[in-house]
Amino acid sequence: xxxSPATLPPVLLHSEAELARAALATPLLSRxxxxxxxxxxxxxxxAGGELVEEQLxxxxxxxxxxxxxxxxxxxASEAWRVAVxxxxxxxxxxxxxxxxxxxxxxxxxxxxxxxxxxxxxSPQDILAVWLGALDTVYGDATVPDMDNLLDVLEENxxxxxxxxxxxxQAEADFLDGVLGNLYLLTAGxxxxxEAVPLPALAASMIVPDDMGEPTDDILEQVSDAMMKLxxxxxxxxxxxxxxxxxxxxxxxxxxxxxxxxxxxxxxxxRYGMVRLTxxxxxxxxxxxxxxxxxxxxxxxxxxxxxxxxxxGTAGFPQAAAQAEIELWLARxxxxxxxxxxxxxxxxxxxxxPLRRLRCQQALSLVGREAExxxxxxxxDAELGGLARVWLAEHGAADVPAPSEALVFWLTIDTIAAQxxxxxxxxxxxxxxxxxxxxxxxxxxxxxxxxHPATADVLEAMGRLHPDxxxxxxxxxxxxxxxxxxxx
Numbered sequence: 001x002x003x004s005p006a007t008l009p010p011v012l013l014h015s016e017a018e019l020a021r022a023a024l025a026t027p028l029l030s031r032x033x034x035x036x037x038x039x040x041x042x043x044x045x046x047a048g049g050e051l052v053e054e055q056l057x058x059x060x061x062x063x064x065x066x067x068x069x070x071x072x073x074x075x076a077s078e079a080w081r082v083a084v085x086x087x088x089x090x091x092x093x094x095x096x097x098x099x100x101x102x103x104x105x106x107x108x109x110x111x112x113x114x115x116x117x118x119x120x121x122s123p124q125d126i127l128a129v130w131l132g133a134l135d136t137v138y139g140d141a142t143v144p145d146m147d148n149l150l151d152v153l154e155e156n157x158x159x160x161x162x163x164x165x166x167x168x169q170a171e172a173d174f175l176d177g178v179l180g181n182l183y184l185l186t187a188g189x190x191x192x193x194e195a196v197p198l199p200a201l202a203a204s205m206i207v208p209d210d211m212g213e214p215t216d217d218i219l220e221q222v223s224d225a226m227m228k229l230x231x232x233x234x235x236x237x238x239x240x241x242x243x244x245x246x247x248x249x250x251x252x253x254x255x256x257x258x259x260x261x262x263x264x265x266x267x268x269x270r271y272g273m274v275r276l277t278x279x280x281x282x283x284x285x286x287x288x289x290x291x292x293x294x295x296x297x298x299x300x301x302x303x304x305x306x307x308x309x310x311x312g313t314a315g316f317p318q319a320a321a322q323a324e325i326e327l328w329l330a331r332x333x334x335x336x337x338x339x340x341x342x343x344x345x346x347x348x349x350x351x352x353p354l355r356r357l358r359c360q361q362a363l364s365l366v367g368r369e370a371e372x373x374x375x376x377x378x379x380d381a382e383l384g385g386l387a388r389v390w391l392a393e394h395g396a397a398d399v400p401a402p403s404e405a406l407v408f409w410l411t412i413d414t415i416a417a418q419x420x421x422x423x424x425x426x427x428x429x430x431x432x433x434x435x436x437x438x439x440x441x442x443x444x445x446x447x448x449x450x451h452p453a454t455a456d457v458l459e460a461m462g463r464l465h466p467d468x469x470x471x472x473x474x475x476x477x478x479x480x481x482x483x484x485x486x487x
Contacts, residue, residue, distance in 0.1 A: 010296040010320045014278045020123035022279045023130035026240035031079035036088035038062045043109040049091040086132035087114035141232040142171040186275045198272030241280040245273040302327040306344040310355040325362045338370035357417035385410030416453035429464045443477040455481035
C-alpha cells in the first residue's frame with residue numbers, strides 16, 4: 001500500500017459478527033459457497049482447477065442464473081475460481097482420465113476444509129475466507145482484459161506484456177493508491193460517509209496538487225483512469241467491498257474519446273459514484289496492516305496503559321478519541337482510571353498539553369468515585385487547574401480557589417492543546433477573542449507564565465485575533481516571552 005501512515009484516520013469498525021454476516025451475504029462469496037456444496041467427484045476441472053466449459057451451464061443453473069443470460073457462464077466461472085482460491089473446494093491433480101460422458105478430467109474435486117467455516121466457524125474464520133476472496137478479485141482487477149489478451153495471443157502466438165504496456169507492479173500500485181484514497185475519504189464513519197465521484201477519485205491519482213486548470217493530456221489520463229476504475233469497481237461490488245453507481249452508459253463514448261470534461265456538480269453522479277462499505281473498510285485496513293501500514297482502529301488502545309491512551313488519541317478526531325476513551329474506561333475502575341490518567345498527563349514536553357486535554361476529556365466521563373484522585377493533585381502545578389475544574393463541575397465541596405498564576409497557566413496549556421488538536425480553528429479564534437475582551441491586561445500578564453508553550457500560544461493569538469491592535473499586543477507579548485525563555 002502506498003498510503004502514508006501519518007495521514008490515516010482511526011476507523012470505527014463494525015463488530016466482527018456484523019462484518020461476518022455481511023460477508024456471507026455478498027453475492028460472490030455466497031455463489032462460491034453454493035458451488036462448493038454442489039461440486040462432487042463427477043465435477044470436471046481443467047489443468048488450472050477451473051471448471052471445464054461443458055460444466056459451466058450446470059454450474060450457472062445451480063446458481064439460479066438464466067440460461068439465456070450472456071454473463072451466466074462468466075459469473076459461474078468467477079464464483080468457482082473464488083471457491084478454489086479460498087479453500088471452499090479442493091482440487092487434487094490426477095492423471096488425465098476420461099469423465100463419465102467421455103470428456104477429459106484433469107483432477108478430482110472434494111469439499112474444502114474452509115467450507116465448514118462458513119456455517120460453523122467463528123466470525124474471524126468467515127472473514128478470513130472473505131479476505132481470501134478479496135485477494136482473488138484484487139488479482140483479477142489488476143490484469144489486462146482477457147478478451148484483449150486472447151486477441152493478442154491469437155494474432156501473435158504469444159503475449160508481450162511490455163508491448164501491451166502492462167506493468168503488473170504499476171497496476172497494483174495504482175489500485176492500492178486509489179483504494180487508499182477512498183479509505184481516507186470515506187472510512188471515517190466505517191463506510192457510512194458520502195460517496196465519492198469517480199472523476200474526483202481518478203483525479204486524486206493523476207492531477208498534481210498545485211495544478212490549476214488541467215491540461216488536455218491530464219484530462220485524457222483522468223478519462224482513461226475512470227474507465228479502468230469503472231471496470232475494477234464493477235468487480236469489487238459483488239464482493240461487498242464497495243457500493244458503486246457505474247458510469248452512465250450514455251457518457252461512455254465521450255469518455256472513451258477523452259472528450260468529456262471533468263463534470264460539474266449537476267451531472268457528477270452520471271460519471272460514477274463509489275464508497276467503501278463497512279466490510280470494505282475492514283478489508284482495505286486488513287490489506288494495509290499486512291503491508292506494514294499503521295492503520296489505527298478505535299479499540300486498539302483499550303487494553304493499553306493510560307500513557308498509550310493519551311498519546312495514541314492525541315491525533316484522533318474528537319469523535320474517535322471519545323469512542324476510544326469510552327472503551328478504555330469500560331475496562332477500569334473509576335478511581336484507578338483517574339489516578340492512572342492523571343499520572344500519564346504530566347509533563348513539560350511538546351505533546352503534554354494535548355495529553356492533558358485528552359485526560360480532561362476522559363475524566364469528564366468518570367463519576368464521583370474518582371474524586372479522591374482529583375483532590376490528590378490540587379497542589380500539582382500541572383494538574384491542579386484541571387482538578388479544580390473537574391471538582392467544580394461535579395459539585396464537590398471545599399474546592400480551593402485557584403491562584404491567578406494557576407489560571408493563566410491553565411489558559412496557556414488549554415490553548416496549546418487546542419492548537420495541537422485543531423490548528424487555527426474558528427472555535428479557537430472565538431476563545432482568543434473572548435479572552436482578550438474579558439481580561440484587558442491579559443497579554444501584560446500572560447508573557448510571564450512559566451509554561452513551555454507560552455511564546456507559541458501568544459504568537460498564535462496574534463495570528464488569530466482579527467483586531468490589529470490586539471494582535472500587535474499579542475505579538476509583543478510573545479517576543480517578551482521568548483526573551484524571558486532565553487535568559
